[in-house]
Amino acid sequence: MIRRFASNKGAVIGVLILLIVIGLALSADLLFPRGPWAMVQRPFLVPFTMDGFPLGTDTLGRDVAAGLVHGARVSLLVGLVSTIVALAIGVPLGAVAGFYGGWADEGAMRFTEFFQTIPNFALAIVLVAILEPTLTSITSAIAIVSWPPVARLVRAEVMAVKRREYVDAARLAGLSNFRILTGEVLPNTVSPIIVMASLMVATAILLESSLSFLGLGDPNAMSWGYMIGAARTVIRSAWWLSFFPGVAILVTVLALNLIGEGLNDALNPHLSRKGTA
């Protein structure tokens, strides 16, 4: 499986990019010990004109490179944690719906459908606006709008797996429903969940950056979306202020998508070489 993943050029590039981004995020305090908010040079310093400030400075003279590296932390953290929370909501709900069927299924799916109808970015905006923008509220809002596809996926997988013979065997062996679900059924639905999770981290990073672009970022945490949002009004005079953070988001999200596709091909080999979407 690892060999199949490694033979996918895009996926390997994705992993390399992601490792670099993680490395930069982890060493942010070493590389830029003064932090992203410190005013270190004159404002509007054009990139590639002064040593030590390769990406220039912003409207207040803050180092753009420092902002990018510190912003990587927020993006990765929010992306990862919100995905974990979304899985924690979606997996149990989908599993119960798919395994028990009947009214549990009916209720859970109505609930999921309701959340799928609501425009998810608008809901995220409303949640963060009302709960005040903090890392916690942003992460929860993203999780709340991202779990429905997980629930649907897990439900479908569980429904397919629970009809297999080894599940009947487990039942004959006298295992409880709960043991069968957690011990026999769910482990066999893990690979599509992993693929979906890697793509969800990418979507969550985009969502977080969009929220902070609108001014709904945590005011205490430098983030890529905030940098672009703050530079929006000066785009005519200082293109680099919005350009570089956007490239950072694009590259990180692209890397995660490539990894997701690679995982998909490696974990579902019968689907690979068909160019699944």
Place this chain on the structure above:
Amino acid sequence: MAVLAPILGRLAKALITLLAIAVLNFFLIHAAPGDPAVVLAGEAGAADEQMIAQLRERFGLDQSFHVQLGSYVWNIVQLDFGYSFRQGAPVLDLILERLPATLILTLTAFVISLTLGIALGVAASARVGKASDSVLTTLALLFYATPLYWAALMAVLVFSVELGWLPGFGYETVGAGYSGLARIWDVIKHLILPASTLGLFFMAVYMRMTRASMLEVAQMDFVKTARAKGLSGPVIRRRHILRNAILPVVTLAGLQAGQLVGGAVLTETVFAWPGIGRLMFESLAARDYNTILGVFLVSAAMVIVFNILTDLVYRLVDPRIGARA
């Protein structure tokens, strides 16, 4: 009647969903830190003591929780979304005034992304494995990872600031006084950049989906039969494969409509497009919760309408669905 019945069913379901969102809104107001009356009045200092007292009375904040819930939902049912103290007008008026601009923008983006996405997906699947296929797939992958608002900003930078081809701001040229066709042309010029940047991401989604779906259907037996009959490649692709491959794309497009409406908040913010998304952005800074929640409800209603419309398209593309229902 056979055609109408499922649509009536959908409408009933839509109303229930909207009521549920109204209830959700009510709980959100109470989840906000602080007194709900002050929350609704907006924190911009626009409301005086008397207004807050009026609000308190109107929402029955001195009454029990379920009475409050009932009166809130009843107001929404009567299309009374409250008053925006910030803008000095009823929220419903603000929204209705700006809704046409958003409808034009999202519908244009939807049509552009769906037609281009399907066309490019078909083109890529016809040349699978060749260089042009790789170029298209790579582009789709890039667009798929591009933040919508950033693509919009870069489009303004390139096409409006640097090249000066298209306006990057607003809905029409202010003070130009165009009328008739000249005005329509002016609006179209203003529409090109917002609609295409909003559609870009979705175009990538539909293209990938179309390509995958085309390749999947191409493996099926009836396609082999068609080939064995001696039909030419393009005819098979158009009449046999595309017809079947397009169904999941239309389904997906219906589901994605919600994201299109949400994305309009970003696009309208960048382009100062006077729609409800821009209204929401302005209300965020002012903490005008009444307006935010009103826009939220209306955008959910828009999504439902989009979904019902795609359902109708679906019936046109695949008559079997109508027969079954």
